[in-house]
Amino acid sequence: MKKCTICGSDCVGPIGRFRGYDYYRCRDCGVCHYWPLLSQEELADCYAREWNDSGVCAFYYDAESERLNLERSFKPRLALLRKQGFSGRILDVGCSVGTFLAEAHQQGWAGEGMDVAADACSRTAEKLGCPVHQGVLETAELIEGHYDAIHASQVIEHVLDPKAFLTGAHRALRKGGALVLATPIIDPIIFNLTHGIQRRFVPLISKDTVCPHPWGLFPPYHIFIHSTKSLFRILEEAGFRIIWHQKFPWNAWHKMNQKWRAYYYLMNGLFTVTGSGQNIDILAVKK
Numbered sequence: 001m002k003k004c005t006i007c008g009s010d011c012v013g014p015i016g017r018f019r020g021y022d023y024y025r026c027r028d029c030g031v032c033h034y035w036p037l038l039s040q041e042e043l044a045d046c047y048a049r050e051w052n053d054s055g056v057c058a059f060y061y062d063a064e065s066e067r068l069n070l071e072r073s074f075k076p077r078l079a080l081l082r083k084q085g086f087s088g089r090i091l092d093v094g095c096s097v098g099t100f101l102a103e104a105h106q107q108g109w110a111g112e113g114m115d116v117a118a119d120a121c122s123r124t125a126e127k128l129g130c131p132v133h134q135g136v137l138e139t140a141e142l143i144e145g146h147y148d149a150i151h152a153s154q155v156i157e158h159v160l161d162p163k164a165f166l167t168g169a170h171r172a173l174r175k176g177g178a179l180v181l182a183t184p185i186i187d188p189i190i191f192n193l194t195h196g197i198q199r200r201f202v203p204l205i206s207k208d209t210v211c212p213h214p215w216g217l218f219p220p221y222h223i224f225i226h227s228t229k230s231l232f233r234i235l236e237e238a239g240f241r242i243i244w245h246q247k248f249p250w251n252a253w254h255k256m257n258q259k260w261r262a263y264y265y266l267m268n269g270l271f272t273v274t275g276s277g278q279n280i281d282i283l284a285v286k287k
Contacts, residue, residue: 006031006162006230016199018211021219030188030227034219037160040136046220047117066099073153073281074100077180078107080244080283081149086178088148093137093169094155098124104151105130114140137168144171149178156183156231157222166238173286179240181282184216185247187227189274194267205259215250215278228280240284247277 002011004026013024013035021034038046081087088110092101095113097120104111105128113132115121125132133140137152138161150169159165169179191213198212211217216225224230228247235242249268271277 002035004029004031005033006224006234015195016212018217019219023217025191026230029230029233030186030191031230032186032191032213032216032225033223037223038220040160043160043220044116066097070099070103073182074103077151077153077182077281078104078109081178081180082107084178084243084283086149089146090149090151091142091147091172093150093152094158095124095132096120098128098132100151100153101128101130109149136165137172138164140168140172142168142172145174145177147172147177148174149180151180153180153182154184156181157216157225160223162224162226163234163238166234166240170239170286175286177286179235179282179284179286181231181235181284183231183280184222184225184278185227185231185280186213186216186225187277188229190271193270193274205263210260231280231282235282235284239287241287242282242284244283246281247271248279248281250278 002013002024003009004011007026007029009026009028011024011026014022015025015032016023018034023032023034025032087108090104090109090111091114092104092111093114095101095115098113101111101113101124111128111130113121113124113128113130114137115124115132115134116136118134121132121134133142136159138159150173152169156162156165166179173179195212202210202212202214211219213225216222228245232242249271250264267278
């Protein structure tokens with residue numbers, strides 16, 4: 001039986017085959033992931049093709065999506081950091097088109113970016129005039145203890161080794177530095193309540209274009225879809241202390257037709273009743 005790479009417990013699966021990838025789920029910590037995993041080189045090729053695909057690029061450069069990200073996510077996270085007394089140097093991992101970095105600069109941070117896609121790095125560096133590192137946090141040659149804060153929004157679900165990712169963040173932060181982590185989650189209660197229905201009906205309704213748990217499963221890019229338990233476990237093991245977290249519903253409606261808006265409204269109502277969410281923001285500090 002396959003063992004969970006997060007906690008070592010037994011995995012259940014495959015729980016479904018989505019877009020050609022078999023997904024497994026840990027019995028204990030609840031993390032989901034596809035198997036077999038790609039190599040780092042194969043994943044890099046996927047991202048290179050992604051940034052050369054005009055349809056995918058259009059998603060990242062959509063002005064309304066970036067405006068919603070800024071108002072609903074990026075500004076509140078910067079306000080949270082300020083409220084907690086953080087300032088100085090910040091690294092935005094997965095900086096994409098630089099929306100978060102631009103706002104951080106406006107608020108007085110000395111910002112740098114990081115992304116795996118060379119095109120994203122060059123465009124953002126040229127646009128903002130700040131350093132943007134190409135690569136992954138796990139192996140990046142950054143100055144140890146250099147940053148006061150690291151922001152990683154919708155990133156950890158993309159990495160092949162989440163523990164190594166957090167080790168890299170811990171190494172790059174000063175003692176007491178802040179890590180802001182945001183990612184989709186599938187907590188066990190939501191999985192148990194909805195997976196059977198979603199596995200059958202979401203692909204049927206979408207004509208096989210949308211995965212079950214569509215906010216989380218996006219192979220090959222989303223590798224590990226965490227639960228709250230799995231995230232807390234690996235953060236604490238990596239030497240972080242969690243000081244704040246909040247779960248959020250999925251609310252990016254502006255490109256959806258009425259059918260999918262109705263579906264998400266129903267799902268978000270279920271998340272509210274059960275106290276679960278489709279996304280989580282976490283603020284943790286380096287011990």
